Amino acid sequence: MDLSPIQNAVASGSYATIADACDELMLQVASRGIAYQEDWPFTVHLLGHIFANDLNSARFLWKSIPQGFKESKPELVAAWRIGQCLWTCDYSGVYDAIRGFEWSPEVAGLVTAFSENYTKKMFQLLSSAYSTIGVADVAHFLGMSEDEATNYALQHGWTLDSSSKMLTVKKPKIITEQKLDPSKLQRLTEYVFHLEH
């Protein structure tokens, strides 16, 4: 079984493409009647879906993995724990799941990249959802200690009221690009023509 498309994706750090590569290859291999399950990189496949935030595919993949594999591969179970926490919106549980396992070199890069992305995404969510938020909660959502979380927030322009331990959010400036290029005029002409006839 030629797993090179998946291995290349992992090695080159194009983590966003892993899930699709795995899916396509799995379907191809299965259609040839090859018994692929024994050697299939389920952990990488699962983490690929988690990285792409496709929790539905992650869940379906987990359901289709034979029970024996789930019992004999602790790394696979650890990867699924991340997915479970994401699915149940256990925001801080995700960090526990990431840090609570010694990842093999094969997937360590993928897990680290996911962790960084996740922290950034959580911070963006907090920026858009909150006007003021407690330091303890920020620490909880970002999986950091209170001091680390405070520094992270201050670096991004938030302000701290040390007496109440409240952070005030600085909303990111939304750049609205409104310049139109001439090719769009062609489109507009087509619309008007269509409407007139």
Add this chain to the structure above:
Amino acid sequence: MAPVRMESVQAVVAHIQALSGSHEEVADLHSLLKQSEGALRSRAARLGPFLHQLDPSAHTLGYLFLLEAYSSRPISREQDEKFLPFIAGFINSCSAEQIRLAPEKFISVCKSFKDQVMQLQVPIQGITPLRTAIRKLQTSSEQLTTLHSDYLLLCLLAKFYKAGLSILDDDIFEVDQPRDHFLYCYYGGMINIGLKRFRKALECLHNVVTAPMDALSVIAVEAYKKYILVSLILNGQVPPFPKYTSSTAQRNLKRHTQPYIDLANCYATGTFSELEACIQTNLEKFQSDSNVGLVKQVLSSLYKHNIQRLTQTYLTLSLQDIANAAQLKTPNDAEMHVLQMIQDGEISASINQKDGMASFYEDPEQYKTCGMIGPIDSFIQRLMELSKKLSSLDEQISCDLAHLTRIRKELPRLD
């Protein structure tokens, strides 16, 4: 060409090899093969070795006739496992042009393939081959074939829901067999539900429920049950039947889906405990319909809709008040629900932890940015395409003989 009696399979094979060159040769071959069908079928068990003498790509039509005869007889389990990759290989290499000369035979081979894949409980093995088969059989991506629903069924059974999207996302304009349409839309609805694309699921199920129906279809009844549940999850209510729904459906669907109607009525009261009680009463029915997962999602959507209703009345509200109104236990629960709804893009709000308040505001999207032009443009393009198609369909119908005859009958009455 005068009809020739094919005595031996070898003779048929020789003709296939000789006549697979030009279009005229293939057409001649086609009539020859049709005459040999009986002979081939009677020798079905022995056709295996002959298939190896043919090239599935160059001799597609001949290969197809032999393969169809071969697969029409019951096959033993050991032979099954070798047979499946064999057919998959054929589907991969066959010529689409030659396939379309004998589409029923191709469909028959694919259906045997699908049946065997399901019998051996390896639906995943059938996904890529069936997807290739659909693309080769279709004359355009707008045509619905009878293989579409088989493909979606395999995706569902293999739990490879995302694979269904490559076919589901095509717009269908031509349907040959109404029955294909029912199953296709029903499975399509199920795939979309699995992927939590509820709006798309609703469209698919809507198409089953409102399709022309002389007699009540069982598929439509099951689709309506899911339609009710998905409507509740998405919009908090179930819309009435549109005018174009068949009278068969309008008169009969509700009678066969009473527990679901009860659930919808209970949902409208907005009380969590009442809804839970209603679900408990009808649990067995939901279980036998395999709808328990969806019903649970209906229950948890109640919080969401209650909170959304609040945004229509209030600009700011304390988290405690939100918790009371939505029947959540604590302000923290309310905060988590609001946070999740913001994450999912279901409301525009801002939480102020210092004061324990949430502020609701209008969707900040003004559709004025360059980024918005892409989606709006493609949306308008699709509408224009649809409009052109409707105009040409209208023209076609106005020229249709049956239609004109009917108009003529009505004319004297107008004088």
